[in-house]
Amino acid sequence: xxVERAYIFRYRAYFEMRFLNKLVxxxxxxxxxxxxxxxxxxxxxxxxxxxxxxxxxxxxxxxVIFFFDKIPxxxxxxxxxxxxxxxxxxxxINPQFALAGFISALYxxxxxxxxGVKHRAFRDGIHGVLWFMATxxxxxxxxYVSGTWASKYWVQISLFGNGAVGLIVNxxxxxxxxxxx
Amino acid sequence: MxxxxxxxxxxxxxxxxxxxxxxxxxxxxxxxxxxxDVYVEGPPIxxxxxxxxxxxxxxxxxxxxxxxxxxxxxxxxxxxxxxMLYYNASRYILHLPAKAIGTSKPxxxxxxFETWEVEIFNKSRRVTxxxxxxxxxxxxxxxxxxxxxxxxxxxxxxxxxxxGSVKSQQISGTIFPDQYLQVSMPQLGSxxxxxGNVYFKSVTSPTSGWVSLTFPVYNATNDLYTACPGVDAVxxxxxxxxxxxxxxxxxxxxxxxxxxxxxxxITLNGCTYVETLTLNIPYTSGIFWTNTQFRIYNPNxxxxxxxxxxxxxxxxxYATLGTEISISPVVRYLKTLYDNxxxxxxTSTFRGKSASSTSRDYDYTWSASIxxxxxxxxxxxxxIAFDGAIGESIGKLAMPELNIAVTNANxxxxxxxxxxxxxxxxxxxxLVFPKSYTPYYGQCSYPSIPTNQIDITRWIxxxxxxxxxxxxxxxxxxxxxxxxxxxxxISGKAINITxxxxxxxxxxxxxxxxxxxxxxxxxxxxxxxxxxxxxxPNATTGINFVSRAVxxxxxxxxxxxxxxxxxxxxxxxxxxxxxxxxxxxxxxVQKKDMPYWxxxxxxxxxxxxxxxxxxxxxxxxxASLGITMVTSLIRSAYSTLVYSNGxxxxxxxxxxxxxxxxxxxxxxxxxxxxxxxxxxxxxxxxYNNVCTILPIPSSKxxxxxxxxxxxxxxxxxxxxxxxxxxLTYSGTGPTLx
Numbered sequence: 001x002x003v004e005r006a007y008i009f010r011y012r013a014y015f016e017m018r019f020l021n022k023l024v025x026x027x028x029x030x031x032x033x034x035x036x037x038x039x040x041x042x043x044x045x046x047x048x049x050x051x052x053x054x055x056x057x058x059x060x061x062x063x064v065i066f067f068f069d070k071i072p073x074x075x076x077x078x079x080x081x082x083x084x085x086x087x088x089x090x091x092x093i094n095p096q097f098a099l100a101g102f103i104s105a106l107y108x109x110x111x112x113x114x115x116g117v118k119h120r121a122f123r124d125g126i127h128g129v130l131w132f133m134a135t136x137x138x139x140x141x142x143x144y145v146s147g148t149w150a151s152k153y154w155v156q157i158s159l160f161g162n163g164a165v166g167l168i169v170n171x172x173x174x175x176x177x178x179x180x181x
Numbered sequence: 182m183x184x185x186x187x188x189x190x191x192x193x194x195x196x197x198x199x200x201x202x203x204x205x206x207x208x209x210x211x212x213x214x215x216x217x218d219v220y221v222e223g224p225p226i227x228x229x230x231x232x233x234x235x236x237x238x239x240x241x242x243x244x245x246x247x248x249x250x251x252x253x254x255x256x257x258x259x260x261x262x263x264x265m266l267y268y269n270a271s272r273y274i275l276h277l278p279a280k281a282i283g284t285s286k287p288x289x290x291x292x293x294f295e296t297w298e299v300e301i302f303n304k305s306r307r308v309t310x311x312x313x314x315x316x317x318x319x320x321x322x323x324x325x326x327x328x329x330x331x332x333x334x335x336x337x338x339x340x341x342x343x344x345g346s347v348k349s350q351q352i353s354g355t356i357f358p359d360q361y362l363q364v365s366m367p368q369l370g371s372x373x374x375x376x377g378n379v380y381f382k383s384v385t386s387p388t389s390g391w392v393s394l395t396f397p398v399y400n401a402t403n404d405l406y407t408a409c410p411g412v413d414a415v416x417x418x419x420x421x422x423x424x425x426x427x428x429x430x431x432x433x434x435x436x437x438x439x440x441x442x443x444x445x446x447i448t449l450n451g452c453t454y455v456e457t458l459t460l461n462i463p464y465t466s467g468i469f470w471t472n473t474q475f476r477i478y479n480p481n482x483x484x485x486x487x488x489x490x491x492x493x494x495x496x497x498x499y500a501t502l503g504t505e506i507s508i509s510p511v512v513r514y515l516k517t518l519y520d521n522x523x524x525x526x527x528t529s530t531f532r533g534k535s536a537s538s539t540s541r542d543y544d545y546t547w548s549a550s551i552x553x554x555x556x557x558x559x560x561x562x563x564x565i566a567f568d569g570a571i572g573e574s575i576g577k578l579a580m581p582e583l584n585i586a587v588t589n590a591n592x593x594x595x596x597x598x599x600x601x602x603x604x605x606x607x608x609x610x611x612l613v614f615p616k617s618y619t620p621y622y623g624q625c626s627y628p629s630i631p632t633n634q635i636d637i638t639r640w641i642x643x644x645x646x647x648x649x650x651x652x653x654x655x656x657x658x659x660x661x662x663x664x665x666x667x668x669x670x671i672s673g674k675a676i677n678i679t680x681x682x683x684x685x686x687x688x689x690x691x692x693x694x695x696x697x698x699x700x701x702x703x704x705x706x707x708x709x710x711x712x713x714x715x716x717x718p719n720a721t722t723g724i725n726f727v728s729r730a731v732x733x734x735x736x737x738x739x740x741x742x743x744x745x746x747x748x749x750x751x752x753x754x755x756x757x758x759x760x761x762x763x764x765x766x767x768x769x770v771q772k773k774d775m776p777y778w779x780x781x782x783x784x785x786x787x788x789x790x791x792x793x794x795x796x797x798x799x800x801x802x803x804a805s806l807g808i809t810m811v812t813s814l815i816r817s818a819y820s821t822l823v824y825s826n827g828x829x830x831x832x833x834x835x836x837x838x839x840x841x842x843x844x845x846x847x848x849x850x851x852x853x854x855x856x857x858x859x860x861x862x863x864x865x866x867x868y869n870n871v872c873t874i875l876p877i878p879s880s881k882x883x884x885x886x887x888x889x890x891x892x893x894x895x896x897x898x899x900x901x902x903x904x905x906x907x908l909t910y911s912g913t914g915p916t917l918x
Contacts, residue, residue: 046835047814047835050810050811050813050814053810054807054810054811057803057806057807060803061799061800061803064799088814091814091818095779095815095818095819095834095835095836096778096779098811098814098815098818099778099782099815101807101810101811101814101815102782102786102808102811104807104811105804105807105808105810105811106804106807106808108803108804108807109800109801109803109804109807110800110804112800113800131799132798132799132800133798135798135799136798136801139798139799139802155806158802158806159802159806161802162798162799162802162803163799166799
C-alpha cells in the first residue's frame with residue numbers, strides 16, 4: 001500500500017467518523033426537539049419515555065460539543081446512553097426509583113462538558129468558559145427576541161437555542177482557538 | 182316409506198288440530214279485542230291526544246301505531262351510514278275496535294272532547310266512524326290510548342280523518358347571537374311543572390304463560406330497594422306529584438296484559454296504600470307509551486300535594502319465556518321557585534369526532550358530503566335526556582345555520598326538502614330553493630338555512646324514556662332531492678340542546694319563611710347528573726361516562742364514573758366565588774396525595790432547576806431540562822389535579838391503575854349565592870390497555886349554590902334525586918373532613 005492510498009484510506013475513515021458525529025447530532029437533536037413537543041401532555045410521562053428523552057438529550061449534548069471533532073470512544077458513549085435509558089426501568093416497578101433520574105439529569109449535562117475538556121474539543125478552560133458564556137448570551141437573546149412565544153415554547157426554544165446556537169458559537173470559538181493556534 | 186309418510190302425516194295432523202284448538206281458545210278472547218286497522222296519512226298529527234270510540238255502551242280506546250320510513254342516515258359521530266326508521270307523526274295506523282263500527286252515538290259527548298270522523302275506504306263503500314279526541318283521558322280509570330313505534334306496519338284499510346285542528350309544532354325562528362340558548366329563569370315564587378322519571382329495572386319473564394311481574398326499583402347497587410318497609414319494590418317519587426305518564430318497551434311477546442301502578446303514601450310511620458292505577462297494554466311487542474295524564478291528586482290542593490308518594494309497578498299478562506319488559510313512568514310535579522339555586526341550566530352539545538378539549542363549541546364546524554341518493558339524513562347526537570326538566574316544553578334545541586353546496590348538478594338545480602327530526606319524529610320541514618336554476622359549471626348555490634330553535638315537548642321526552650330507561654335525544658336532518666348524481670355538501674356549527682332543570686331534590690315547601698331549607702335537608706345539596714356515551718360504533722364496547730355534581734355547604738363534589746378506566750379528565754369549571762381545588766378521591770375514599778418522599782424530592786429538584794434556569798447556557802439548560810423531566814416523571818407517577826384557564830385537569834398517575842370512578846372536591850368560600858358552571862369535556866379512556874383520547878360529547882351545566890351554615894348536618898334521610906339513569910336513593914356522599 002503506497003503512501004497516497006494509505007492517506008486516502010485514513011482520510012476516508014476520518015471523514016466517516018466525523019460524519020457519524022454529525023449524524024448523531026442531527027438525529028438526536030431532531031428527535032429531542034420532536035419529543036419536546038409532547039412534554040406538555042401529562043400522559044407521556046412514563047419512565048421509559050423519559051429515559052429515552054434523557055438518552056437523546058445526552059447524545060445531543062455530545063453532538064453539540066464534538067460536532068467539529070470526533071466523539072471519543074463512540075461505543076462507550078452509546079453504552080452510557082443506553083444505561084441512562086436503563087436507569088429509568090426500575091421506576092416502572094416502583095416510582096421511588098425515579099429519584100435516580102436526578103443523577104442521570106446531572107450526568108447528561110456535565111459529562112459531555114468534562115469529555116469536551118478531556119478530549120480537547122475545548123482547547124483550554126478559557127475556551128470552555130467562553131463557550132458557556134456565549135451560549136448563555138445567545139440563548140438569552142433568542143428568548144428575549146421570541147417574546148411571548150417563549151412562555152409557550154420554552155422547551156423548544158431552549159433546545160433549539162442550545163442545540164443550534166450552541167453549535168454556531170462552538171464553531172466560531174474553534175475558529176479562534178484552533179485556526180490561530 | 183309410505184308408513185313413514187303416514188306417521189309424519191298423522192303427526193302433522195295432531196299438531197294441526199292442536200294448533201287450531203289453541204287458536205280457537207285464543208280467538209274467543211281475541212274476538213273481544215278485535216281491531217280494524219286503518220292507515221291514515223296527513224294531518225292531524227295524533228301525538229299527545231286521547232282518542233276513543235263509543236261501542237254503544239262504553240268508551241273504548243283507539244290505539245295508534247306510527248308508520249316508519251326507512252332512510253339511509255349518516256351517523257355523524259361515527260361517520261357510518263345506517264338505515265334508520267323515521268316517523269312522521271301524521272302517518273299512522275288507527276286500531277279501531279271492531280265493536281265500535283256502526284254503533285249508535287253516545288248520549289252525551291265527553292266534556293272537553295272534539296268529535297272527529299274517520300272515513301274508512303273499502304273498495305265499493307265507505308264507512309264513517311266517529312272518534313272522540315281530547316287532551317285528557319275520559320275518566321281516571323278508563324282505558325287509555327297507546328302510541329307505538331311501528332316497524333314495517335301494514336293496515337287492512339286506508340282511511341282519512343275529517344275535522345280536527347292541525348296541531349303541528351312550529352319553529353319559533355329565533356336567531357341566537359352565539360350558539361347557546363338561554364332558557365329564561367322563572368320568577369321567584371312562581372309555580373311550574375317539572376318532569377322527571379321514576380326508574381325501575383327491566384324484568385324478564387321467567388316462564389312461558391301467564392305471569393305476574395313486579396318491577397324492582399333501579400339503583401346503583403344491585404340491592405333490593407323499597408321506599409316502604411314491608412312492601413316490596415316501591416320507588417320513591419316524592420311530593421308535589423301532579424300526574425304520571427307511562428312508557429313501555431317489550432322485547433318478545435306479551436298479550437292480554439295489564440299494568441298496575443300501585444300508589445303509596447310515605448310517612449315517617451310507614452306507608453299507606455292509596456290506590457292502584459290500571460292500564461291495559463294493547464300490543465304484543467315493541468316500544469310504546471301513553472300520554473295519559475293520571476291525576477294523582479288535585480294540583481290545587483296543597484295539603485294533598487305535599488304528601489310523599491311511592492310507586493310500585495306490576496304487570497300481569499301472557500308472556501313467552503325470556504320476554505323483557507321495561508316500564509318507565511314519567512312524573513310531572515308542580516314546584517314553586519323560592520331560590521335561584523333550585524334551577525340549573527344544562528347545555529348538551531354535539532361537537533363531532535374531531536373535537537378536542539381545546540376547541541370551543543361554537544368554533545367547531547361539521548360537514549358531510551352525500552352523493553348517489555335522493556333521500557338521506559344526517560344524524561347528530563346522542564344528547565342527554567335530563568331529569569327535572571321544567572315546563573311543558575322541557576328543553577330547546579338550537580339548530581345552527583346550515584350551508585348547502587351542490588356540485589356536479591344538471592339543469593335545473595334541484596329544490597331540496599329539509600326536515601328536522603327529533604328522536605325520529607318530524608318536527609319541522611321546509612323547502613330550500615336554489616339561487617339560480619342554471620348550474621354554473623355544475624355548481625348550484627343555495628341560501629343558508631337560518632338558525633332555528635326547536636322546542637322539545639314532554640311527549641318526545643316520554644318517547645325517549647320508553648325507548649330506553651336512560652333516554653336520550655338524537656337530531657336528524659333529512660334531505661330529499663331529485664338528482665341522485667349531484668354531490669351535496671352540508672355544513673354547520675355545533676348543535677346544542679339546552680334545558681332549564683329543577684336541581685333541588687326536595688319539595689319546595691320545605692323551605693322555611695326565611696327561604697332556608699330545614700328538616701329533611703341533610704345539607705344543602707344541588708344535584709345534577711348526566712351521562713355521556715362516547716361515539717363508539719359498537720354499543721357493547723361503548724364507553725359510558727356518568728358525571729354528577731353535588732353541591733354542599735362547603736363546596737362542590739364532582740364525581741365521574743365510567744365503565745372503562747379513566748386516564749385524563751378535563752372539566753370546565755367557573756365560579757363567581759373564590760374556590761380551591763381540595764383534591765381527588767377514588768372509590769376507596771382516600772384522598773389521592775403525592776407521597777411524602779415524592780413531595781420533598783420534587784421540591785428540591787424544582788429548586789435546583791430554578792437555580793439552573795438563571796443560566797441559559799447549553800449545559801445548564803440541558804441539566805435544567807433533564808431535572809424538569811425527572812421532576813415531572815415523579816410528579817406524574819401519582820394523580821395530578823390542576824386548575825388552569827378555567828379547566829380542572831385531572832390526570833391518572835403512571836404508577837396507578839386507571840380508576841373507574843373519581844371524586845373531585847372543590848371547596849368554596851362564599852356566603853352568597855354563587856353561580857357555578859361546569860362541563861366535563863374530554864376523557865382519555867383506558868381502552869385496549871392504553872390511554873386513548875376519545876371524543877365524548879360534552880354537556881355544560883350552570884347552577885346556583887347557596888352556602889348554609891344553619892343546616893342541620895346530622896339528619897340523614899332518603900330522597901329522590903334528579904338523576905340520569907338513576908339512583909332513587911342516596912345516603913351521605915363523601916364529606917370534607
